[in-house]
């Protein structure tokens with residue numbers, strides 16, 4: 154049976170906008186600035202949301218469903234306004250209402266800062282998961298930090314990345330609710346005092362500590378068309394005001410100032426590292442800060458309507474988004490033992506049944522470890538608990554393996570202990586302290602089981618499972634690409650909005666000439682829209698009829714933007730030396746932020762911009778290739794880019810990309826993948842068929858063999874392959890920079906050992922020729938209009954598996970076991 158759409162009162166909305174402009178700003182519509190109009194409209198939407206939010210909370214109070222707390226240092230939400238309207242099924246009426254007020258909905262949306270409380274994949278995944286949780290009608294909280302400054306804004310100056318603070322809260326956030334009544338205290342430092350209380354219980358009390366007040370801000374997460382509104386709860390830190398300044402003795406005064414400083418620094422900024430650990434003290438403080446506040450809240454919420462804390466796990470599950478929130482294991486133990494007097498064994502039973510861990514990377518530089526002395530100084534009680542967890546676990550290893558023939562028990566301890574070499578290994582704590590460990594794509598999970606976490610898998614195979622990532626079609630098709638969304642609905646109805654497997658039905662149209670033409674016409678319109686953006690932001694004119702070849706993602710050596718740009722350089726040379734050779738016009742589009750301290754990554758950005766500058770201005774090229782670097786790649790411009798992509802570049806060194814999710818977003822929008830057999834690419838190819846993707850390069854097995862044997866020598870390739878040699882030499886022959894030495898570090902990384910790294914550690918030279926070949930095939934395929942249309946359409950038709958709705962349903966069925974909320978949609 155078809156569900157009735159949510160009701161939305163368009164006239165009320167209009168009146169509400171006018172009223173808000175008046176009461177917020179004492180202005181008429183004519184006087185209000187675009188930002189003020191956005192705020193007024195957002196508050197009007199919030200009114201509508203709050204009703205659903207209250208209904209959801211009431212339903213949850215009555216039905217007492219199990220709740221998932223998705224613990225994450227990052228939530229890369231992107232703009233809320235348009236997305237909220239879509240999920241409220243109010244986009245069209247609001248667009249009309251704004252029209253009638255003489256306003257363009259797109260321009261209103263553009264006034265919203267793009268909330269970037271995340272780096273990349275992991276943070277965006279968290280945002281997609283919240284959207285799916287609400288849409289599927291599960292009770293969920295996202296728990297995170299309200300960073301004052303999110304991911305930096307990127308400016309390109311003279312081809313270099315410059316980082317500018319992201320002041321997203323400058324004008325306030327109309328959607329948030331400050332919940333000071335729910336504030337919690339979080340304690341740092343000091344020492345643990347142990348004594349026996351009047352009942353003979355051993356009490357551990359942290360003393361001489363610093364304390365901050367954690368204040369939550371709630372953001373609504375709206376389910377699509379079902380009246381369910383979940384909550385993203387992000388914490389801000391404030392100083393505790395408990396002393397009278399004038400009555401201070403010297404020590405108190407000092408301490409009060411330190412506490413103020415701590416509070417003001419804690420939530421200042423998101424660490425801009427992606428897949429790389431910055432072992433900074435403040436980072437660990439951030440982690441404990443939001444975890445302590447969130448775990449306290451979850452326990453208290455449970456006890457509001459239950460009395461047996463030993464059954465917490467029946468109503469509560471914590472999903473740890475990578476190791477960053479892993480102190481939750483020890484914090485829950487602490488609360489259960491110190492505040493509720495559970496025995497170690499009882500507390501451990503509850504904790505392991507409550508916690509679950511997702512691994513997002515096998516990159517060794519991203520494995521989180523903390524020096525014991527830092528950890529102990531900052532979190533003395535938590536450290537004691539981790540120490541005891543470790544002691545018992547090492548004991549268990551010994552009991553399991555002593556006496557087993559052919560097993561080196563010491564080696565097992567070395568590879569699995571939580572405390573080793575004076576370090577706290579957070580992944581080990583997360584595995585031991587929970588009941589589920591998952592990777593984010595089939596290949597990734599296999600690599601975890603067979604290599605990185607092999608010893609753990611052998612000891613506790615029942616904990617390991619795969620959850621292939623997904624993305625939300627509400628944001629990445631409905632909002633990003635309304636033309637295609639409407640077209641799909643016209644062809645197969647609108648069930649795909651909440652059931653992406655329906656896209657399958659588009660297969661009936663892949664050979665239909667009319668459908669093909671319509672599909673490609675929509676792509677062209679989206680390319681025109683992006684071309685306008687590029688003209689406005691880069692001052693570069695690109696041809697919407699050229700192939701739009703897109704690589705947008707964080708800049709990292711393993712993602713191999715360098716491989717891409719090297720082949721562009723090679724093509725440039727090729728066209729210059731064969732001016733009459735046929736070449737299908739191509740626009741290479743890059744977008745990427747580099748971590749602020751990551752020099753190789755930053756130099757790669759400079760290289761891309763330098764290559765762009767030379768190629769785009771070389772008359773010999775006659776516009777056959779253009780190169781564009783899109784400044785400040787973020788969720789809002791990503792939506793424009795995905796909709797316009799013909800070719801999706803997913804070219805990481807096989808085995809290094811845990812999953813990737815941009816690959817899915819582009820597939821959904823009808824782009825064809827050129828990629829390695831890595832991460833979720835493997836599953837994408839499996840769904841769409843090899844003939845509808847362009848796969849090249851070493852397999853993960855081959856990469857791992859070379860890594861093991863150390864027998865890869867890029868210099869041999871350089872010396873024997875003239876194409877490779879040409880491309881590399883152009884780094885240092887002055888073609889792209891007057892200063893011939895500028896790109897020497899990149900050249901050196903490819904041919905020599907640098908620092909502790911192997912020469913060309915990401916196998917760029919090894920994959921160069923097969924990548925060129927795959928690109929050649931793409932140009933041939935694109936030249937055949939019908940063939941391309943069919944391939945592109947097949948990609949959209951086969952993307953059903955990659956909805957985050959499917960991923961979340963798998964977590965629910967296999968790990969979380971949540972109950973569906975019953976909310977009457979109004």
Ligand code: 26Q
Pocket residue numbers: 272273274275276278424425426427428429430431432436477513514519521593622810811812813814832
């Ligand atoms: C840790 C400590 C200190 C500072 C920063 C960090 C840190 C921050 C972010 C470490 C790692 C990250 C982000 C990792 C990440 O985004 N991983 C990606 O996760 C996606 C979702 O599962 C996958 O699709 C990608 O393959 C994976 O790279």
